[in-house]
Amino acid sequence: MHDENATPVPDDSADGYSRRAMLRGVGVAGAGLGLGALTGGTAHADAADRAGGAASPAAGQATDAAPARKGETMIGVPFERRGTVRVGMIGLGNRGDGMVDLFLAMPGVQVVALCDPVKEKTARAAKKVSDAGQPAPATYTKGEDDFENLCKRGDIDFVYVATPWDWHFEMAKTAMLNGKHVGVECPIALRLDQLWELVDLSERTRRHCMQLENCCYGRNEMRVLRMAHAGKFGRLLHGAGAYIHDLRGLMFDPHYYEGPWRRLWHTRLRGDLYPNHGFGPVANYMDINRGDRVTHISSFGTPSLGLAEYREAKMPHGDPSWKETYIESDRTISLVQTAKGRVIRLEHDVSTPHPYSRINSLGGTKGVFEDYPERIYIEPDHTNDNWGDFSKYADWDHWLWKEHSNPPGGHGGMDYIMVFRLMQCMRLGLVPDFDVYDAATWTSPVPLSHASIKANGTPQPIPDFTRGLWEKARSGVDSQKPEG
Structure with missing residues (x-):
């Protein structure tokens, strides 16, 4: 299947x-x-560990x-209802480039900004956005820290992260500190203290931080x-x-x-x-x-x-x-x-x-x-x-599979279903799954x-x-x- x-x-x-x-x-x-x-x-x-033994x-x-x-729980907290979800995307390699197509296929979603230090990849993704009839997105290609400038924009509701694992924690943290909901490809961080920090930041900033687990x-x-x-x-x-x-x-x-x-x-x-x-x-x-x-x-x-x-x-x-x-x-x-x-x-x-x-x-x-x-x-x-x-x-x-029986995109359609449901929750002001x-x-x-x-x-x-x-x-x- x-x-x-x-x-x-x-x-x-x-x-x-x-x-x-x-x-x-x-x-x-x-x-x-x-x-x-x-x-x-x-x-x-x-x-x-330095001694070569097990931890006590x-x-x-x-x-x-x-x-x-650090704040009230984020359990049961709905998104703010919005007519259009404005998305910024960080990382436009194999995974990120394919996900551009899915975000563009969603109703009520606009891809506002793109970031990747490899300029050719950013330009390719930007062309997809323009070809889809949306306004030309802002692009961020000036080095590996330029994602911070994307996160500072005032016209982004959701930041999507598809970069090497080393960067996931830092980018999720930066997005929330700048008032953005954020979804990150696997794994969301590599250390327990980083996981706790993301939990604390989500509670403190009142922004959702999600592992985009398509499976x-x-x-x-x-x-x-x-x-x-x-x-x-x-x-x-x-x-x-x-x-x-x-x-x-x-x-x-x-x-x-x-x-x-x-x-x-x-x-x-x-x-x-x-x-x-x-x-x-x-x-x-x-x-x-x-x-x-x-x-x-x-x-x-x-x-x-x-x-x-x-x-x-x-x-x-x-x-x-x-x-x-x-x-x-x-x-x-x-x-x-x-x-x-x-x-x-x-x-x-x-x-x-x-x-x-x-x-x-x-x-x-x-x-x-x-x-x-x-x-x-x-x-x-x-x-x-x-x-x-x-x-x-x-x-x-x-019901999602009954409604979308033959979804486009990779991984048997699960990527499409995931993005559709997430964007639906954001547009309708629902609690994320x-x-x-x-x-x-x-x-x-x-x-x-x-x-x-x-x-x-x-x-x-x-x-x-x-x-x-x-x-x-x-x-x-x-x-x-x-x-x-």
Whole structure:
């Protein structure tokens, strides 16, 4: 059902925001980041990491303590209703350039400003805007900090960020400090202290900060979500999600990414670099932050062999990549526990041969769904240990997929559905389907899986970013069709 099964495309961008970001990472490339730096933890954690050991229990516990709230919660806060949503876009590489087309396809949306230090990419995107009949957008191409000037504009309601990961936190922060709602591609930040800062800033500035997790809007994911909420799987017990995607060729391609920024992260971290695509949908199934919450994560990683073997076979000696030492586990497997005792399995592997898969599984007391390939087994519909045909459950499709049965754009149409719904919420003044608390939760496995692997699988506490408000049931992606 998913287009990416046939032609998988990474859900990230290649653009010019790489040079200063790479310079930032020079000090940690090949050595790995310390636990304290990743978790925003204590000096005990830093000392333990320098000594080559695991962080102390006290340091681990420090990451679970919620700092004082900086403002009123953003849970349930609607957007301001507006006739036209004015959008500024930062990052116009593979991902950002494709998203320009989708924003231009939306009713009541104007692309006001574009930013990328690679002038050719900005000019190409600007031509798309003009060709669509909109006024020529302002362009920001004067170096890697010019995004700050875009964020300062008074005629932008929403900032979209599709740049290398190193920049996501800084750009989201700048957008909110300048009064803009912001949506960021995965992952939204790389450290726990950064995640907390985004939560605090969202509350203080009263601006929404969202992880634009397109997989939450996949047809299968939304169908399973509705079925789960209707009790078709019984009482939920376990789920699984992943990002398994052979990216070796693209990571060594000198033209696909703007520099080696994505590959360099394999010299810095050992854990799950990209948990959001698998974690987001399963978190929705289980109403995480809406009646349940994730509490701990234990992670384990294989040796790092795949990229080095690929380099040996494909890259000429003397290529800059030969100076790199890869530490990222080829396959990371994490187990996440929830407050209600459920278990979520997360996997990450972009360094070995494997067909594309997000696993996307959900099980309960009445049955189970598994994806890649899609199949279902629930009582009383199925018997005799034979998988059922998931296509027969099309009546359970979300209203967005019934209304847009053949959406344009990449990733099987989920990108279009995501942008349509977000812009709809902004135009009608609705509460967004997910918020900064979801963004922080879905991204937290990045630093915490690394910390757990370095501590031989020791469980790491996952902070309650809602500060106790997770127990209250509330709506999310399983939304009702609005009037108007």
